[in-house]
Amino acid sequence: MQAATLIAPAKINLHLEILGLRDDGYHELRTLFYPVPLPCDLIEVMPSPDHDFYIRCAQRPELETTSNILYKAWKAFGEATGFKPGIFVALTKRIPMGGGLGGGSSDAAALLKWLNHEAGDKGLPLLALIALAAKLGADVPFFLLDGPAWAGGIGEELTPAEVDLSGATLVLACPDVHVNTAWAFRAWDEKYATANPHESLTSGRGGTKNPSPVSPREMTNDFEPIVFEEHPSLRDIKQTLLSHGAEHAAMSGSGASLFGIYRDRGSATSAVQALEKQGIEIFQVDCP
Numbered sequence: 001m002q003a004a005t006l007i008a009p010a011k012i013n014l015h016l017e018i019l020g021l022r023d024d025g026y027h028e029l030r031t032l033f034y035p036v037p038l039p040c041d042l043i044e045v046m047p048s049p050d051h052d053f054y055i056r057c058a059q060r061p062e063l064e065t066t067s068n069i070l071y072k073a074w075k076a077f078g079e080a081t082g083f084k085p086g087i088f089v090a091l092t093k094r095i096p097m098g099g100g101l102g103g104g105s106s107d108a109a110a111l112l113k114w115l116n117h118e119a120g121d122k123g124l125p126l127l128a129l130i131a132l133a134a135k136l137g138a139d140v141p142f143f144l145l146d147g148p149a150w151a152g153g154i155g156e157e158l159t160p161a162e163v164d165l166s167g168a169t170l171v172l173a174c175p176d177v178h179v180n181t182a183w184a185f186r187a188w189d190e191k192y193a194t195a196n197p198h199e200s201l202t203s204g205r206g207g208t209k210n211p212s213p214v215s216p217r218e219m220t221n222d223f224e225p226i227v228f229e230e231h232p233s234l235r236d237i238k239q240t241l242l243s244h245g246a247e248h249a250a251m252s253g254s255g256a257s258l259f260g261i262y263r264d265r266g267s268a269t270s271a272v273q274a275l276e277k278q279g280i281e282i283f284q285v286d287c288p
Helices: 069-081 103-118 126-134 140-144 181-192 224-230 232-243 265-276
Strands: 004-021 027-047 053-056 087-092 149-152 157-160 169-174 248-251 258-262 281-286
Touching: 004 103, 004 140, 004 169, 004 181, 004 248, 027 103, 027 169, 027 281, 053 069, 069 087, 069 103, 069 126, 103 126, 103 140, 126 140, 140 149, 169 232, 169 265, 181 224, 224 232, 224 248, 232 248, 232 258, 232 265, 258 265, 265 281
Parallel strands: 053 087
Antiparallel strands: 004 027, 027 087, 027 149, 149 157, 169 258, 169 281, 248 258
C-alpha cells in the first residue's frame, strides 16, 4: 500500500426543501447538491506499522479522536469488507466546519473511495458503498459521485442532475458563524411542523438576459427563515451578494455559508471586495 494524498471538495445546496419529519426521527429532504472545488480538505494517508487507525489535524486537534468521521468510515468499511489496513491520516481542514459545505462528509467519502480501490477484490460495488456511506451521514453518498445530483430521503437517494453553470462565477461567503445542524432541524420542527412556507426572504434580480439554468423556484433553502432569524448577519450577506449583481443567492445546507451565482465576472469581483472588507472569508470559483 502506497501513501496517497486525497482531495475532499466542498458542496453547496442549490436547492434545499424539508418535506417533513419521518417516523425514524430523520427528516425527509429534497435537495440539489452541486460540487465545488474550493474550499477543499486534504487527507494524507500513510501506512501504519500496526493495524490501527491514527489521525492528526494540526488546525483542529479536537478532531483527533475516534469520534472523527474518518475513523468511523475506516471502521465501517473494515467491518463490511474485512479490509482494514493500519493507516496514519494527516488531515488539513480548509472547509469551514459548521458551514453547510459538507466538509466532514466529503472527508469520509474520499477515504471510502480510497479504501474501496485499495481493497481490490474485497471492494464493494457502488450501490453497496453508497448504502454504507449513508450510515455515516446524509451527505456522504453524494461525494461518492462525480457531479451534481438531486437527493431524496435523508440524502441517500441520489439522481444525477444536469446543471449547466458554464461561464458563471460562483462567490462563496464563509462567515465566522457556526450553525448546529441538529439545532436547525429542531427549530424548523418547532416552527413549521404542520406547514412549509417556502418563504422568499430576499428578492433576486429580474430581467437578466442570461438566466441561470436553475430556476428561482429551485434556488431556495427552507432553513433560511430559521437561521436568518437567529443570525441576522447571514441575511445581510445574502442581500450583499444580490445587490452586487448575483442572479441567485442562497444559503448552503443549514448554513452558515452562502453563495451567489454571477454571469458577470466584474460583478462577482465587486461582491468579493465588499464582503472581504467585512472580514468574511471568500472563495471565488469560475465554473467550467
